[in-house]
Amino acid sequence: MLPRPEKIIFMDGFAAQDARVEEQLCPELEKEEYRIQIAPERIMLTGSGKTGLFYARTTLDQLRMVYGDMLPCMKVADRPAYSYRSFHIDCARHYFPTDELKKMIRMSAEFKLNRFHWHISDDQGWRIESKCYPRLHEIGAVRGGDYFGNYHSDQPEGGYYRREEVREIVDYCGQFGIEVVPEIDMPGHVTAILAAYPELSCAGEPVEVGMRAGIFKELFCAGKEETFAFIHNLLDELLELFPGKYFHIGGDEAPKERWRACPYCQKRMKEEGFQNEQELQGYFCNRIASYLLSKGRIPIVWNEAVYGGNLDKEAVVQLWTEDKDDQIKAHLDKGGKAVLSVVENCYCDYPYGMHSLKDVYQLNMNPRELGGHGKDSVLGTEVLIWTEFIRSHITLEEMSWPRFAASAEVGWCGEKSPGYEDFSRRLEVLFPLFAKYGIRAAGMEEWVPDEDKAAEQAAAFQMNFSEEDREEVRRLQEDI
Numbered sequence: 031m032l033p034r035p036e037k038i039i040f041m042d043g044f045a046a047q048d049a050r051v052e053e054q055l056c057p058e059l060e061k062e063e064y065r066i067q068i069a070p071e072r073i074m075l076t077g078s079g080k081t082g083l084f085y086a087r088t089t090l091d092q093l094r095m096v097y098g099d100m101l102p103c104m105k106v107a108d109r110p111a112y113s114y115r116s117f118h119i120d121c122a123r124h125y126f127p128t129d130e131l132k133k134m135i136r137m138s139a140e141f142k143l144n145r146f147h148w149h150i151s152d153d154q155g156w157r158i159e160s161k162c163y164p165r166l167h168e169i170g171a172v173r174g175g176d177y178f179g180n181y182h183s184d185q186p187e188g189g190y191y192r193r194e195e196v197r198e199i200v201d202y203c204g205q206f207g208i209e210v211v212p213e214i215d216m217p218g219h220v221t222a223i224l225a226a227y228p229e230l231s232c233a234g235e236p237v238e239v240g241m242r243a244g245i246f247k248e249l250f251c252a253g254k255e256e257t258f259a260f261i262h263n264l265l266d267e268l269l270e271l272f273p274g275k276y277f278h279i280g281g282d283e284a285p286k287e288r289w290r291a292c293p294y295c296q297k298r299m300k301e302e303g304f305q306n307e308q309e310l311q312g313y314f315c316n317r318i319a320s321y322l323l324s325k326g327r328i329p330i331v332w333n334e335a336v337y338g339g340n341l342d343k344e345a346v347v348q349l350w351t352e353d354k355d356d357q358i359k360a361h362l363d364k365g366g367k368a369v370l371s372v373v374e375n376c377y378c379d380y381p382y383g384m385h386s387l388k389d390v391y392q393l394n395m396n397p398r399e400l401g402g403h404g405k406d407s408v409l410g411t412e413v414l415i416w417t418e419f420i421r422s423h424i425t426l427e428e429m430s431w432p433r434f435a436a437s438a439e440v441g442w443c444g445e446k447s448p449g450y451e452d453f454s455r456r457l458e459v460l461f462p463l464f465a466k467y468g469i470r471a472a473g474m475e476e477w478v479p480d481e482d483k484a485a486e487q488a489a490a491f492q493m494n495f496s497e498e499d500r501e502e503v504r505r506l507q508e509d510i
């Protein structure tokens with residue numbers, strides 16, 4: 031089974047083909063915990079509620095796939111090692127319709143992933159219908175073309191989710207115990223928002239929705255009060271659409287060039303006594319974080335948001351790059367929590383030759399940034415797919431699957447993970463699951479490419495990037 035259940039005890043005999051399947055509630059179990067008891071005449075599924083029973087049914091279906099009609103008698107007792115087991119889809123760089131998202135969600139539910147991190151705003155597009163700021167979807171949802179690295183197209187690209195569609199996705203996820211965690215990335219990665227509302231930037235000058243990949247220098251102005259009023263109103267609207275506990279507010283890749291040249295931002299820094307623009311970013315994130323906390327939500331940020339050293343410890347840090355000056359460690363030492371999503375193990379937009387299925391499985395759940403708290407600092411894991419270079423749902427699926435399943439097992443089994451060899455053997459047996467949900471997954475010959483094939487794939491991947499883009503990213507990265 032995938033993920034492998036914590037305990038399975040086999041007993042003598044087999045269940046009859048017409049054995050009754052019964053379900054019972056047991057409030058003593060945790061939300062995601064479940065039991066299965068297979069006896070000759072009866073199969074009993076136990077959970078404390080909807081999610082536990084769904085997981086029990088899912089595991090039973092997988093058992094039937096493995097054993098066919100001769101289901102051996104057994105007892106299964108299972109629960110996850112980590113409560114946060116997330117998958118991320120970037121719908122800002124390329125828009126994917128709700129039917130495609132539902133396929134990805136249903137497939138993820140099969141492996142007991144329980145958070146859908148929905149990336150719905152970035153430099154290249156805003157993707158949600160807004161009642162209070164309609165220019166967001168009218169202007170921010172469409173770009174003039176794609177100039178992503180070496181790929182060029184003059185076809186306008188875009189799309190956005192209507193409010194009913196957002197509710198539909200949230201409800202669909204809810205059926206399978208999945209919470210949607212929306213992300214509005216800020217103060218950087220906001221070019222699409224600024225194309226719609228340019229007065230929120232430092233210079234207030236018009237900008238176009240981004241048409242290339244990489245890092246952009248446009249930021250929300252952290253000095254103007256209007257910026258915060260806008261974000262608060264927007265959050266009020268979004269919190270109604272997204273009822274979950276967590277809300278992602280980005281905080282990554284925000285070069286400080288604009289803030290350094292802005293009288294409003296500089297005035298704010300002086301008033302607050304900040305030594306540098308990193309602290310201003312901490313201030314910016316804290317204001318948004320405290321607004322979310324006041325509404326009973328938990329903010330999540332990418333790890334760059336802690337570099338100012340002043341981020342509120344209630345903000346969960348999503349760890350993806352390096353720990354500059356041990357600031358991530360310092361945040362966790364204060365009692366902050368982390369979601370682990372290190373690029374080399376968790377980013378599925380890279381070819382299998384760069385981040386193999388085995389690499390995904392071998393995510394280090396105790397990196398040095400966690401310091402002495404180790405497991406206590408970790409909420410869980412996330413596996414991600416970014417879509418600058420993914421334009422079709424077939425590529426989206428082949429890049430994601432089966433790597434998402436490997437991440438799901440790491441989050442579910444934790445340190446008791448049975449190892450990659452064991453995992454890949456079970457994956458082979460259960461491979462027909464992908465076809466069952468209409469998903470195109472990479473075949474086993476793709477999972478861990480040999481050295482030559484890996485080198486070939488890495489070279490092809492590098493061809494996505496143009497030399498100018500690379501140079502610009504290098505320059506801006508130094509300023510983050």
Ligand SMILES: [Zn+2]
Nearest residue numbers: 232251292295
């Ligand atoms: Zn400013």
